[in-house]
Amino acid sequence: MPVVRGKNIEPLFTAEQIAERNHAMAREIANGPTKDLLVIAVLKGSFIFAADLIRALHHTGLAPEVEFITLSSYGTGTVSQGVRIVKDIDSDVHGRDVLLIDDILESGRTLLFAKELLFERGARNVTIAVLLDKRVKRKEKLEADYVGFECPDYFVVGYGMDVAYAFRELPFVGVVTGDA
Ligand code: IMP
Ligand code: MG
Numbered sequence: 001m002p003v004v005r006g007k008n009i010e011p012l013f014t015a016e017q018i019a020e021r022n023h024a025m026a027r028e029i030a031n032g033p034t035k036d037l038l039v040i041a042v043l044k045g046s047f048i049f050a051a052d053l054i055r056a057l058h059h060t061g062l063a064p065e066v067e068f069i070t071l072s073s074y075g076t077g078t079v080s081q082g083v084r085i086v087k088d089i090d091s092d093v094h095g096r097d098v099l100l101i102d103d104i105l106e107s108g109r110t111l112l113f114a115k116e117l118l119f120e121r122g123a124r125n126v127t128i129a130v131l132l133d134k135r136v137k138r139k140e141k142l143e144a145d146y147v148g149f150e151c152p153d154y155f156v157v158g159y160g161m162d163v164a165y166a167f168r169e170l171p172f173v174g175v176v177t178g179d180a
Pocket of ligand 2: 042043045046102103104
């Protein structure tokens with residue numbers, strides 16, 4: 001089992017499994033609405049997935065514009081949770097087909113906020129691609145259009161995702177199981 005920062009990390013989805021799914025997802029995306037396609041990666045967690053998925057899109061013949069938005073959720077427990085824009089996109093989304101890319105769909109708050117924001121700004125179509133769907137944690141009525149893998153209810157790290165700023169660099173998705 002890989003050991004990083006003195007912790008055992010049990011792989012859940014390997015680099016090979018992820019790469020294969022990314023190419024399959026790119027083909028699904030290419031069959032959807034892609035006129036004047038604008039891809040928006042939701043930072044920070046999606047940065048590696050987005051980089052791989054965008055290059056897989058190239059292999060399907062798509063040539064999207066690529067943008068980034070940094071979103072952050074606030075509030076915990078009993079305090080009502082909200083989402084705020086830490087850094088916005090620069091492009092005008094009016095009339096565009098937009099594909100949002102994120103690492104995990106959990107409560108759905110982050111991506112619902114982003115989807116509504118883009119529709120308010122006049123996007124023609126907004127679809128969502130996520131690497132992982134943690135369905136049991138859903139709080140909002142929101143589904144992703146493209147899902148890499150259904151994710152069990154573990155806190156996962158790697159492939160862009162962190163716990164306390166660590167483990168984003170792992171080439172696979174895994175679970176921290178304890179001290180090595
Ligand atoms: P939600 O759908 O608004 O609840 O938020 C999902 C976001 O929370 C994701 O984009 C991740 O950034 C973060 N997140 C949720 N679950 C995990 C996890 O298991 N590991 C790392 N980040 C997570
Ligand atoms: Mg995120």
